[in-house]
Amino acid sequence: MRIENAEVIVTSPDRNFVTLRLTTSDGHVGIGDATLNGREMAVAAYLSEHVVPLLINRDAHRIEDTWQFLYRSAYWRRGPVTMAAIAAVDMALWDIKGKAAGMPVYQLLGGASRNGIRAYGHASGRDLPELFDSIRKHQDLGYQAIRVQTAVPGLKSVYGVAAQAQSSGKRYDYEPAQRAALPAEEDWDTRAYLKHLPTVFEAVRSEFGEDLPLLHDGHHRMTPIQAAKLGKALEPYDLFWLEDCTPAENQEALRLVRQHTTTPLAIGEVFNTVWDYQTLITEQLIDYVRSAVTHTGGISPMKKILDFAAQYQIKSGIHGPTDISPVGMAAALHLDLSIHNFGIQEYMQHGDATNLVFEQSFTFVDGYLHPGDKPGLGVELNVDEAGKYPYQTAYLPYNRLHDGTVHDW
Numbered sequence: 001m002r003i004e005n006a007e008v009i010v011t012s013p014d015r016n017f018v019t020l021r022l023t024t025s026d027g028h029v030g031i032g033d034a035t036l037n038g039r040e041m042a043v044a045a046y047l048s049e050h051v052v053p054l055l056i057n058r059d060a061h062r063i064e065d066t067w068q069f070l071y072r073s074a075y076w077r078r079g080p081v082t083m084a085a086i087a088a089v090d091m092a093l094w095d096i097k098g099k100a101a102g103m104p105v106y107q108l109l110g111g112a113s114r115n116g117i118r119a120y121g122h123a124s125g126r127d128l129p130e131l132f133d134s135i136r137k138h139q140d141l142g143y144q145a146i147r148v149q150t151a152v153p154g155l156k157s158v159y160g161v162a163a164q165a166q167s168s169g170k171r172y173d174y175e176p177a178q179r180a181a182l183p184a185e186e187d188w189d190t191r192a193y194l195k196h197l198p199t200v201f202e203a204v205r206s207e208f209g210e211d212l213p214l215l216h217d218g219h220h221r222m223t224p225i226q227a228a229k230l231g232k233a234l235e236p237y238d239l240f241w242l243e244d245c246t247p248a249e250n251q252e253a254l255r256l257v258r259q260h261t262t263t264p265l266a267i268g269e270v271f272n273t274v275w276d277y278q279t280l281i282t283e284q285l286i287d288y289v290r291s292a293v294t295h296t297g298g299i300s301p302m303k304k305i306l307d308f309a310a311q312y313q314i315k316s317g318i319h320g321p322t323d324i325s326p327v328g329m330a331a332a333l334h335l336d337l338s339i340h341n342f343g344i345q346e347y348m349q350h351g352d353a354t355n356l357v358f359e360q361s362f363t364f365v366d367g368y369l370h371p372g373d374k375p376g377l378g379v380e381l382n383v384d385e386a387g388k389y390p391y392q393t394a395y396l397p398y399n400r401l402h403d404g405t406v407h408d409w
């Protein structure tokens with residue numbers, strides 16, 4: 001089964017997505033997600049200029065060999081652009097293998113280890129009534145675990161808070177990338193945030209009770225000692241996890257956070273190989289691995305990272321915002337269903353236009369996702385529909401402190 005054709009398709013239904021589509025000599029078509037938010041065209045060029053020519057005539061069954069070839073023969077290893085490009089190839093080859101075998105990918109990964117995949121959704125609000133309303137709306141959608149993000153007094157806009165949350169009864173999800181020629185500037189004040197956040201969790205717990213699993217994303221903004229302080233302050237509210245409390249490029253820094261708090265920690269959405277986790281996993285400095293399958297080289301290496309984490313009682317919390325396409329989401333779901341150390345899956349729902357471009361067979365019922373039983377990944381790209389939405393320049397925002405200093409976003 002030879003790879004005969006490889007195409008890179010960039011489409012922007014509700015936002016930009018980069019998809020690799022492989023066709024084999026016996027007519028199987030496999031797709032993979034290569035979307036890197038705000039840097040989409042770099043991955044598209046990496047794929048079309050440097051990967052597509054290498055794929056033609058390769059044996060489509062040799063997933064591991066192709067992965068190792070792309071990783072090692074480039075000489076320049078790692079990095080989000082390289083790893084997103086390799087991920088798309090890996091996913092597309094798993095999709096093809098599933099179709100050739102007549103089985104969903106999770107069967108090829110060892111079969112189901114659970115009946116369904118518990119997902120968490122993103123609630124947010126500019127004030128408590130808006131936040132409570134958003135939490136209720138997520139519960140109405142079936143979510144049984146909810147991430148809580150909130151505005152901070154004195155700051156104009158804060159990561160994770162939907163701009164027009166819940167207006168006119170419609171559910172506005174938070175979408176960080178904005179279609180514009182330049183990145184938007186946001187403001188940040190860690191002290192104000194550290195003071196405000198525990199009051200929000202106090203209010204949410206007294207309104208929604210003790211049982212609802214609650215999550216929060218610190219989005220890389222704290223120093224280790226600030227993160228330690230926040231983790232400690234949030235202990236009474238029993239979080240499911242505190243995410244990205246520090247930038248975590250310095251893995252050893254997490255030792256300090258860990259010494260001070262029992263709030264569970266999740267890290268890794270900007271990581272792209274197992275090496276980014278080595279200290280975090282072997283020293284048990286985190287509780288959940290947050291990588292996206294799309295940004296970590298695909299299903300094959302992600303399974304290895306999660307199997308490694310399992311030896312240290314660390315679970316999965318695979319990244320699943322809207323900037324992961326439905327193909328990347330499906331890849332995550334096949335892994336979630338098959339691995340033993342599943343923790344939780346992030347699930348931010350895509351818009352209607354995206355759902356027409358990517359025909360999906362995964363389901364979300366009563367808070368649980370399932371990848372479905374179609375052979376392969378279970379997502380098909382509607383090329384005609386994709387062609388209606390050309391790429392649009394879009395960027396993630398960035399932060400400045402009140403004195404004008406650039407801060408982590």
Ligand code: GCO
Pocket residue numbers: 037176217219269320321323346396
């Ligand atoms: C999350 C993430 C996202 C990122 C986004 C950047 O936890 O879902 O933090 O919201 O900001 O994926 O592209």
Ligand code: MG
Pocket residue numbers: 217219243244269
């Ligand atoms: Mg995050």
